[in-house]
Amino acid sequence: MTKTTRDILDDVLALRERVSTWGAATFRHWRPRIRRPEFAAGALNLAHYLAFRKHDLRPLQRALMPLGISSLGRAEGRVLASIDAVACALSKLVGRAPGAPLRPPSARQFYRGERQLGLAAEALFGPGVPGRHGRILVTLGSDAARDPGLLRRLAEGGADAVRINCAHDDPDRWMRMIEHLRTAERATGRRLKLLMDLGGPKVRTADVATPSDRQRMVAGDELLICRAGALRDPGYAFQTGCTLPVVLERIKIGDPVAIDDGKLRGRVVREEAGNLVAVIEQAPVKGAKLRPEKGLNFPGVKLGLDPLTAKDLADLDIVAREADMVGYSFVETAQHLACLQEELARRRSDWRRLAVVPKIETGGAVANLPEIIVQAAGCQPLAVMIARGDLAVEIGFERVAEMQEEILWLCEAAHVPVIWATEVLDGLVRKGTPSRGEMTDAAMAARAECIMLNKGPNQLAGVEALDNVLRRMGEHQAKKTPLLRELRSWAS
Ligand SMILES: Nc1ncnc2c1ncn2[C@@H]1O[C@H](COP(=O)(O)OP(=O)(O)OP(=O)(O)O)[C@@H](O)[C@H]1O
Numbered sequence: 001m002t003k004t005t006r007d008i009l010d011d012v013l014a015l016r017e018r019v020s021t022w023g024a025a026t027f028r029h030w031r032p033r034i035r036r037p038e039f040a041a042g043a044l045n046l047a048h049y050l051a052f053r054k055h056d057l058r059p060l061q062r063a064l065m066p067l068g069i070s071s072l073g074r075a076e077g078r079v080l081a082s083i084d085a086v087a088c089a090l091s092k093l094v095g096r097a098p099g100a101p102l103r104p105p106s107a108r109q110f111y112r113g114e115r116q117l118g119l120a121a122e123a124l125f126g127p128g129v130p131g132r133h134g135r136i137l138v139t140l141g142s143d144a145a146r147d148p149g150l151l152r153r154l155a156e157g158g159a160d161a162v163r164i165n166c167a168h169d170d171p172d173r174w175m176r177m178i179e180h181l182r183t184a185e186r187a188t189g190r191r192l193k194l195l196m197d198l199g200g201p202k203v204r205t206a207d208v209a210t211p212s213d214r215q216r217m218v219a220g221d222e223l224l225i226c227r228a229g230a231l232r233d234p235g236y237a238f239q240t241g242c243t244l245p246v247v248l249e250r251i252k253i254g255d256p257v258a259i260d261d262g263k264l265r266g267r268v269v270r271e272e273a274g275n276l277v278a279v280i281e282q283a284p285v286k287g288a289k290l291r292p293e294k295g296l297n298f299p300g301v302k303l304g305l306d307p308l309t310a311k312d313l314a315d316l317d318i319v320a321r322e323a324d325m326v327g328y329s330f331v332e333t334a335q336h337l338a339c340l341q342e343e344l345a346r347r348r349s350d351w352r353r354l355a356v357v358p359k360i361e362t363g364g365a366v367a368n369l370p371e372i373i374v375q376a377a378g379c380q381p382l383a384v385m386i387a388r389g390d391l392a393v394e395i396g397f398e399r400v401a402e403m404q405e406e407i408l409w410l411c412e413a414a415h416v417p418v419i420w421a422t423e424v425l426d427g428l429v430r431k432g433t434p435s436r437g438e439m440t441d442a443a444m445a446a447r448a449e450c451i452m453l454n455k456g457p458n459q460l461a462g463v464e465a466l467d468n469v470l471r472r473m474g475e476h477q478a479k480k481t482p483l484l485r486e487l488r489s490w491a492s
């Protein structure tokens, strides 16, 4: 039966009631953790958004569209204001007074979340460059410690911020990178924000052993995973140490294993003298090299690791002193975030001024994202990183596109900036030529406030291409909203 406009109005009013009541209850629960007044509106809107998305809204959306009224598809940053605007327009259509507490929102109220998100992005990543909305964050490789001019070239090419991944290199090199960063800032007159990423409890390959005549592993190969530095079993051609050997006690026969961002995938088939034997089930057609320092994931397995390793705690002494933003790898819960905050507080009385960047790279972190956001932004400036490298391995490559959308929506609701990370223009940065698909991915990345490039010999080309794509896409898209500038592509 087709609904009348009055029925649709009643549905919208019922939705408003649910969103406002449930949202208020969630917000009350969060309130004690919200110590930054500037996050209060974002937290309340996030609470409303969670209530808003508890139901299938598709029938209501389809009913609204033919009436020429917003179908609520871009309500992320302003949930109640969007519903109120729709309810007021419907009331006018049916000739009914909207009734308290309904008021059509002013343009200022309607766009308040958007303004707050813009201010948060500026505080985190700097003012940006004219004509481009998204910021560019570049991961520094070891060459940035050796080559004093590299940072200047990256800054001149359009980089807004840089990332030091504390999982690699060492404090001496990081300090040289930072020295070069400051020199580049003086030379260009631009302040470049610094993100330092704690390695976190990421399990990695340590030393590896491969046969002298074959480095690549293929499906069917067996891999011995043992304690770091314990490669000596002559019975296995392929062997790797494991940087966090405690996992060897926690993995069970049958558990999945993925190596080097999922290039090799297999399953643990037996245990031998405290070590694990895995069989590779999926590998690239030509195989994949077994290399040290690569990720060793056990997707979906609860490893129960401490959220901050001894190395993280040592690195944090430098990170808390030098960085503008602290990246937190493999964070999974609000409690993990609170642990990091305690450690920061031990090192700096003004730690709340430091920004924190939880890296969302496991299913657990996705599930707990609202609580992680509240714990983090309740105390300090926050950006959320969609760390697609590990996220894809942990939740499955097929779910990444959907999940990055959901993370973007949730963060927009909280007025929190997002960093779109990993494999952005990967072919261009590593090999010098982009694929068509990665250019489209870079264009999609324009919906995040900041886009990260990984290490590679052609980073400058990556920065320049990204700068170009982001400028173009900024004319067509703002977050979820298509922007209809005049089209110039066709002869008419
Ligand atoms: N100093 C290094 N030595 C060896 N491998 C490195 C080093 N630095 C980076 N890598 C590898 O280069 C690739 C890109 O590194 P980058 O820090 O940009 O990305 P990442 O995905 O955050 O790295 P990781 O997952 O290893 O922390 C990764 O595969 C990383 O393991």
Ligand SMILES: CC(=O)C(=O)O
Pocket: 329, 359, 361, 386, 387, 388, 389, 390, 391, 421, 422
């Ligand atoms: C950036 C990162 O750590 C990842 O994508 O996994």
